[in-house]
Amino acid sequence: MGFATREQLQQVHALGQKRNALKILQGMSEWLNVRRHPERDCANVYYLNKEGCRMIGSETERKYTSEVEHYLMRNDVYIHFNCPDDFVVEREVAFRVGHAEKIIKPDARFSYDDKICFLEVDRTQSMAANKKKIERYAELSPLFQEQFAYPPVIIFYTLTESRRERLYSLAEEHGVKVMVLSRYDLKTV
Known part of the structure; x- marks a missing residue:
């Protein structure tokens, strides 16, 4: 997915209610970058940081750009x-x-x-x-x-x-x- 909102992660990974999803994401904070995304009412967007990429064996480190909404829209369809x-x-x-x-x-x-x-x-x-x-x-x-x-x-x-x-x-x-x-x-x- 590259970038995802909490709601998207909840749906894809069956994380339950908002409180549980936030608890899980907080527990993963050392491997995640988080940015508020204005195009989605300032919802948090999560993506792997350098440590997170290394942990899963990815060589692609994402950077928050103007294209993030494109990723999120693709996730919506997924x-x-x-x-x-x-x-x-x-x-x-x-x-x-x-x-x-x-x-x-x-x-x-x-x-x-x-x-x-x-x-x-x-x-x-x-x-x-x-x-x-x-x-x-x-x-x-x-x-x-x-x-x-x-x-x-x-x-x-x-x-x-x-x-x-x-x-x-x-x-x-x-x-x-x-x-x-x-x-x-x-x-x-």
Whole structure:
């Protein structure tokens, strides 16, 4: 997960009530960094410090940046879809259209209801960039349909209703079916 709120950790690790979760996190404080996160009503965000990384054998030490909300939004979807075992983050998917090789790099890829899903977290992305992604998925869809006998499940997770409407409109223009979720759908506001 990289970064997580207490609520997310409670859900993923079944930590029980708030008091118990806070007690567990306090007991782990020597291995954690904690920062208040303004985009989530100043909720604490937890991530491993250098000692914590070393303890679990990770060479990736996280730094708190403006991208933290992107991680948290990806976590929201991970939890919403019941923590799929095959949830893979930011791994390229290559495919051929004619003689050209094309690449899509979704924010995550996972299976749900025996179907492969591609997640795109739409936080600060420009609509022009979203349009390019949707165009790329439009190129992938027939190939995917041919190989798997169903179109790819493309999920956008966005912050506002106006962005949701625009994403549906772009997808319709390009003949791509998408599911657009917002914070209201996942109850993270």
